Amino acid sequence: GESVGLHLPTLSVQEGDNSIINCAYSNSASDYFIWYKQESGKGPQFIIDIRSNMDKRQGQRVTVLLNKTVKHLSLQIAATQPGDSAVYFCAENRKGAQKLVFGQGTRLTINP
Amino acid sequence: DADVTQTPRNRITKTGKRIMLECSQTKGHDRMYWYRQDPGLGLRLIYYSFDVKDINKGEISDGYSVSRQAQAKFSLSLESAIPNQTALYFCATESTGQGINIQYFGAGTRLSVL
Numbered sequence: 660g661e662s663v664g665l666h667l668p669t670l671s672v673q674e675g676d677n678s679i680i681n682c683a684y685s686n687s688a689s690d691y692f693i694w695y696k697q698e699s700g701k702g703p704q705f706i707i708d709i710r711s712n713m714d715k716r717q718g719q720r721v722t723v724l725l726n727k728t729v730k731h732l733s734l735q736i737a738a739t740q741p742g743d744s745a746v747y748f749c750a751e752n753r754k755g756a757q758k759l760v761f762g763q764g765t766r767l768t769i770n771p
Numbered sequence: 772d773a774d775v776t777q778t779p780r781n782r783i784t785k786t787g788k789r790i791m792l793e794c795s796q797t798k799g800h801d802r803m804y805w806y807r808q809d810p811g812l813g814l815r816l817i818y819y820s821f822d823v824k825d826i827n828k829g830e831i832s833d834g835y836s837v838s839r840q841a842q843a844k845f846s847l848s849l850e851s852a853i854p855n856q857t858a859l860y861f862c863a864t865e866s867t868g869q870g871i872n873i874q875y876f877g878a879g880t881r882l883s884v885l
Contacts, residue, residue, distance in 0.1 A: 668811070691871050702775075702861050702876030703814070710871070748813060752872065758804070758829070759874065761813040 671768045678739050680765045682732040682749035693759065694723060694734045695748045703748060706734070736767075744769045774798045777862050777877035785885050790849040792880045794862030802865035803845040804874065805829075805837060807858045814861065820845055852884040 672678045684692075691710045695703035709716045709723045709732075716723050722735040732749055746766050750759040775796045784790050794803065801822045806814040806829075816829030818837040826837060834856060838846045849856055859881050863874040 693873065702878050705873050708871050758816055758819060763813045
């Protein structure tokens with residue numbers, strides 16, 4: 660069936676290193692994708708979005724890349740900090756649909 | 772104050788009890804959502820509402836009902852709670868416009884059904 664999924668459920672990186680979180684999707688008819696961050700004890704929080712007609716979008720310390728050929732989405736976090744520790748979700752909005760479909764999430768742990 | 776407020780934050784109940792989870796928002800959004808999150812899984816949609824007169828089932832609506840009392844309030848009910856409804860529940864509102872809709876989540880309600 661159609662799904663939005665993640666390659667790895669957990670990722671550990673050293674503080675100061677760059678992190679790359681991946682997401683695969685199977686539905687080609689998508690309007691846009693969104694990355695959310697969920698810290699412990701909190702609800703998901705919007706990080707960045709990317710429209711399906713774009714390949715790259717940059718925010719503050721974050722970059723999202725979209726490869727429509729292989730249906731792959733990634734979130735890159737530069738110079739990771741302890742506050743980046745969280746679960747990261749990708750979400751997809753499919754054309755004509757009126758709701759987001761969320762991936763399973765990747766837990767990012769920052770080692771001191 | 773939080774823009775999306777969920778009450779209670781934690782609740783323990785027994786099988787067969789009726790439970791109501793409440794959500795209120797000050798963002799002025801018409802669209803509101805209820806999700807369920809289980810360990811190691813993403814968010815699954817239970818119900819959603821695009822305005823006060825609009826209620827729609829999500830992918831896992833069985834065993835749940837909702838009420839949209841006002842633009843700012845959207846409640847989720849478990850008519851007869853069962854143990855496999857133990858989960859973390861999130862309410863969200865959604866901003867629309869400019870082609871990308873962004874959802875804003877409450878802090879969640881952790882529900883345990885014994």
